[in-house]
Amino acid sequence: MGVMGIPENPLIVGQGLAGTCLAWEFLRRGVPFRIADHGEGGSTRVAAGLINPITGKNFEPSWRITEFYPQAIAFYRFLEKEFSENLWHPLPVLRVASSQKEWAKISAKLDLPEVKRWLSADPPAKPAGGFPGCVELSGGGWLDTRKFLHLSRVRFHELGLWGDTGTPRIRCEGAAGLITGSMGGHRCAKGEILTVRADWPETHIRIGAGGWLVPIGGACFRVGSTYDWDKLDETATTAGLEHITAIATKLGGPDFGVITHVAGIRPILRRSQPLVGRDASGDWVFNGLGSKGALYAPGMASILAGWILDGIRPATEFVFPDALS
Numbered sequence: 001m002g003v004m005g006i007p008e009n010p011l012i013v014g015q016g017l018a019g020t021c022l023a024w025e026f027l028r029r030g031v032p033f034r035i036a037d038h039g040e041g042g043s044t045r046v047a048a049g050l051i052n053p054i055t056g057k058n059f060e061p062s063w064r065i066t067e068f069y070p071q072a073i074a075f076y077r078f079l080e081k082e083f084s085e086n087l088w089h090p091l092p093v094l095r096v097a098s099s100q101k102e103w104a105k106i107s108a109k110l111d112l113p114e115v116k117r118w119l120s121a122d123p124p125a126k127p128a129g130g131f132p133g134c135v136e137l138s139g140g141g142w143l144d145t146r147k148f149l150h151l152s153r154v155r156f157h158e159l160g161l162w163g164d165t166g167t168p169r170i171r172c173e174g175a176a177g178l179i180t181g182s183m184g185g186h187r188c189a190k191g192e193i194l195t196v197r198a199d200w201p202e203t204h205i206r207i208g209a210g211g212w213l214v215p216i217g218g219a220c221f222r223v224g225s226t227y228d229w230d231k232l233d234e235t236a237t238t239a240g241l242e243h244i245t246a247i248a249t250k251l252g253g254p255d256f257g258v259i260t261h262v263a264g265i266r267p268i269l270r271r272s273q274p275l276v277g278r279d280a281s282g283d284w285v286f287n288g289l290g291s292k293g294a295l296y297a298p299g300m301a302s303i304l305a306g307w308i309l310d311g312i313r314p315a316t317e318f319v320f321p322d323a324l325s
């Protein structure tokens with residue numbers, strides 16, 4: 001197989017976004033492997049699957065987006081063909097500014113080439129919903145993460161790839177793997193999310209007011225989110241409900257019904273910049289997808305497969321600082 005002297009049957013531990021993307025990378029390369037998961041998809045199952053090219057309070061392009069974005073979209077389109085199912089739902093993003101100060105910050109960046117490339121050709125004529133300003137971005141959308149996990153898991157079972165034996169182990173364990181501390185310090189953050197039903201426009205993803213609102217069809221929307229770095233459990237809370245209700249009210253309006261309210265833990269190492277490498281026992285590790293797993297998982301899976309199978313060590317910024325070489 002690869003120059004790393006890799007035995008016949010590597011084992012992927014964890015079938016969230018990271019493990020599933022790596023498994024597909026192995027499948028595409030014709031590499032035999034096994035994949036196992038003791039749960040049902042960690043934070044991937046909870047995630048909104050949103051990809052938003054320009055993010056955060058500072059309205060900045062996501063880290064290395066020009067490399068990872070085309071890979072991610074091509075990968076989800078490839079899987080859609082495999083399954084004859086829709087997984088990636090492109091939608092324009094309406095980024096609203098909640099204050100004049102925020103709008104000034106956004107406006108000041110609109111002419112930067114790295115921002116301008118994501119601006120829609122026809123920006124909205126006037127601000128939406130009483131916000132001081134808004135801008136429309138292209139390139140956004142959401143991945144149906146649960147469908148992605150489910151269809152992939154069924155396929156892995158059909159192909160006889162499901163099982164928990166094999167070496168080396170490739171740990172794609174999400175937050176559970178980081179919380180043990182085996183990869184050093186982490187910044188994992190619990191997040192809560194609502195699915196609501198409402199009579200709101202379904203043409204745009206709305207981002208601003210400290211959150212987001214994603215139309216998922218059938219008058220349903222996913223709304224989020226919260227960040228809690230202290231209480232790393234998967235329990236939905238009253239405080240979370242209140243926080244997200246306020247976001248939904250600002251971005252959509254006051255009239256909606258809550259369908260589900262769930263929580264998950266984002267695996268965070270260095271903001272949303274994932275890392276790969278090997279731990280002290282020699283296991284491979286792929287983790288740290290943060291809040292942006294949908295954007296980074298396919299590209300990072302390809303980088304890791306290149307390292308494991310072809311011995312191509314990635315650039316230092318992709319590698320755990322004390323990884324075995």
Ligand SMILES: Cc1cc2nc3c(=O)[nH]c(=O)nc-3n(C[C@H](O)[C@H](O)[C@H](O)COP(=O)(O)OP(=O)(O)OC[C@H]3O[C@@H](n4cnc5c(N)ncnc54)[C@H](O)[C@@H]3O)c2cc1C
Nearest residue numbers: 014016017018038039041042043044049050174191293294
């Ligand atoms: C509320 C919320 C909203 C989010 N929204 C978005 C969003 O809109 N867009 C986006 O890109 N990202 C979003 N994220 C982040 C996204 O969920 C993560 O980036 C991504 O899903 C992490 O994938 P992962 O495979 O690393 O981890 P996980 O999805 O947690 O998967 C890890 C898997 O490993 C399994 N596992 C762990 N240990 C073991 C073991 N020892 N043996 C066997 N199995 C094991 C677990 O059961 C789990 O299935 C959100 C997260 C939260 C919490």
